[in-house]
Amino acid sequence: MPAYRRGVSLPHLKAALAAGDTATLIRYVRLHVGDGDEDAGRKEIDKAWVQALTVLMEMPAVDREFVHETLQTKDPATLAHLFFSLHFALVRASGEWIHDGDV
């Protein structure tokens, strides 16, 4: 067993990243968004993408200036956080909320 698998959570993830073990990283994301259930997390990720596609399917007006400016001006950490925030916002908008609490 690799040493990082015995470590505590963030060291575990950093060691996985250093080892190029992206499977561990994506599994962690699925567990995070699935409240500890990897299969649920996989469905949640799919659900967010389906919701995003559904909203755009009828070509509603989009504030592209906002999107462009945000992507151009915000730092990578803020954008990464926005990515997670959008995931939960889209899941919430889908009407199927599996989580025990609220953001």
Added chain:
Amino acid sequence: MTGTSERGQLRPGLWQTVNERYPGSMITKDDLVPLAPLSRPLSESRLTFVSTAGVQPKGTLPFDTVHPIGDYTFRRVPSGSRPSDLEIHQLKYPTDGAHRDLNVIFPIERLQELRDEGVVGELAPSFFSFIGYNMDPDLLEHTLAEDLAQAVEDEQAHLALLSPA
């Protein structure tokens, strides 16, 4: 929203995933600080409450529940608050019961009653709350825990009631 109470209080397989989700998180420390003996009777003591329930005054910045590594801040909850002054932001425990009666997870009214009955001498001006989903043990120990301990000390609490969510 699917209420957890409809599915039971524990998700199937929850405990099986704990070690996968928090690998190595069954923390064992050899430098544990022993509990300090109470220096005066409870009825003469100032008590504070520290909870991982993610309870916060309405209008304060919600806890960062979406961050994959956690939120290492805490909120002060005035000990004289009413449940209607407070709200919960967290994703990881069932809140159905707490939304009906906050005291089941954050017993602020019960502690106020204990104060009124003289069981506890007084309540510190603030109680404290944070979220328990924190994946960086160093930030947890050296930022959140130390900041929180300092805040408790600043309020000259004689004892702290600790409660996980």
